[in-house]
Amino acid sequence: MNTEIIETSADGKKLQKLEVFDLSGESSLIEIHSSKEFQTITGFGGSFTESSAHVLSQLSPEKRSEILEAYFGDSGAKYSLTRTHINSCDFSLSQYSYAPVPGDIHLENFSIDKDRELLIPLIKDAMTISSDGFKLISSPWTAPPWMKDNQDWVGGKLLKEHYPTWALFFAKYLAAYQAEGIPIWGVTVENEPHGNGNNWESMHYSPEEMTEFVQHHLGPTLENNGQAAIKIFGYDQNRAGLKDWVDVMFATGESSKYFAGTAIHWYESTYEVFPEALNYAHAIAPDKYLIQTEACVDAEVPKWKDDAWYWSKEATDWGWDWAPEDEKYLHPKYVPTYRYARDIIGCLNNWVDGWIDWNIVLDRQGGPNWFKNWCVAPVIVDPASDEVYYTPIYYTLVHFSKYIRPRAKVIGVEKEDDSLLVTAAKNPDKSIAVVILNQDMEKKVFELKLGEEKQLISISPQAIQTILIPSNN
CATH class of the missing domain: 2.60.40.1180 (Golgi alpha-mannosidase II)
Structure with missing residues (x-):
């Protein structure tokens, strides 16, 4: 052979x-x-955040280009599926919205100017380097506070009276990025609709509320604006809650009409892939996408130029300290490289067709992050010395992204x-x-x-x- x-x-x-x-x-x-x-593979990749864009902007042009080549070039990982945020998230330099004016229900003051500073140039440069191109999924962490019942960046629900405005917001965002030469392939309705412990930008939906918003507002609005080709993904949180969501999203032809598929994260556990939940989601909607949209070594400050740490059972996650007693067993110390490889293999063997990592680059602190929610990225940089550290996680991801290409069949x-x-x-x-x-x-x-x-x-x-x-x- x-x-x-x-x-x-x-x-x-x-x-x-x-x-x-x-x-x-x-x-x-x-x-x-x-x-x-x-299943047919959609792709593998990572996420463009304002934090990653900021860190990369602090490097020499040579180092910045080197990293983008390592991720998107033919000699590198050849990322084919990516994600970014709509409005700010915790991995932004500050909290911001494209529609900051309260009561602006027609979004006459809508502007993506904030993204033109760092985020859009980064995405464009990656597009230039990528010979095969890549798909981009965009996710909001929250609507502007004035659209929510608690008038806050964190928590709360979208007011029903603003469902039409929030749907229009998506349409304007997609059109604005298209005008920049950045076609958005898909959107998730909401990053982590269960919330995140009320720590940073978030907005809560029940499965019924999200389905109502998509069925009667987001889907028709995009359709009416000539954006029906945009893929809409429901849920976008941990796999343990998957069944409750797909049961509602795909209950009828009407409820499922505008959903292209389901997005999931890995944070419920450091070792469990949840194959039963993944197989259930596929069985109930076999013609829909099932994409892992976010994963990272969370609750850790990155170890600098210490490959051995990434191969050792020393990492912990949020659940190490905060999980309820009956769930602590799901959050033991773990080997970072194993967690990545185990999860991707487990996902591919259970109908998941795409897998996206979180920030492509962070600094030695694991930020910047306005909430100080430090995390690890596959590539860590020290802007002060213009040094780059490709962690073993980076090489682990390349084993999949470079060699299993879009439209491959598992x-x-x-x-x-x-x-x-x-x-x-x-x-x-x-x-x-x-x-x-x-x-x-x-x-x-x-x-x-x-x-x-x-x-x-x-x-x-x-x-x-x-x-x-x-x-x-």
Whole structure:
């Protein structure tokens, strides 16, 4: 079998091409069933935030270009699916809205000028570098406070009287970005409609309220404005609550008409993929998208140039301190690289078709973040010294984004070694990408089988491996 094998590992490999293997010891079988096809891949990528744009603007032009090439260039991750925020979010430099004037129900003062300072130039530069292009999903954290029942940036609900204005807001946003030469592919109705503990920009919906807004306001408004091609994604929060939302969103043909699919996050747990919830969401709406729109190592200040930390069980998340006693078991210490690879493999093996990371770049503090909600990004920079640190998380993401391309089909995999996590996809050019995670402290030997072709391969201890099988196999 003619293969290209790329590995990233705790012992220092970073997307290293392997040609020599230690094949001593027992082997197991991994069999690829290329004729057994599942969902079609939409893409993989990360998010453009004002914080990322600000940090990148502080670097030398050379370093800024290097990072954008690493994410969007042919030599890098080739990100194909991205996200950004509508109005401000916690990863903004301040709180702002495109419609700041109270009572402006016709949005005569609507303006995206704030985004023209940092965010729009960043997205345009990424578009220039990307030879294949990428899809962009936009998400609001909140409507302007004057549209809400609590008149605040944080929490509260959208007043029913402002449902038409908020729908018009989306239409104006999409038109304004289109005029800038940035086509928005899709929108989520609301980032985290359950709220976020009333800490930063948020707005609450029940499943019924969101469905009513989309069915009777957002969907028709976009349709009437010639924007019917824009994909509308419901929910956009953690997977544990998924069933309650899809049951309402997709209850009838009328309720589901304008929903293109469902968006999800990973923060409910540091290790659980929630396969039952994902399979349920697919089964109830098999023709709709199911996209993971946000994930990060949260509640952590990034470790600077310390690869070992990202391969060790030292990270904690919000639940380490704040989860209720009966849910603390879901939030143990964890290995950051494993969490990413485990989740992406688990998602692909349970009908998820797209996977988006959070901020593409942050500083050494894990910001800037106006609420001081520090998080880790795959790329960390020190603007003062003009230094860049590509964490092992960055290389982990490349194993998927570079080699599993949009319109690929997830295909069947059988394996004998339960300790190995495996997924596979057939690309549009008929090449096959197999991604394997070995979390053990010892190497694993396996025989990869595709039809009548076989190859004996080993994967290092604590390693992620992508095996690319050309179409001529």
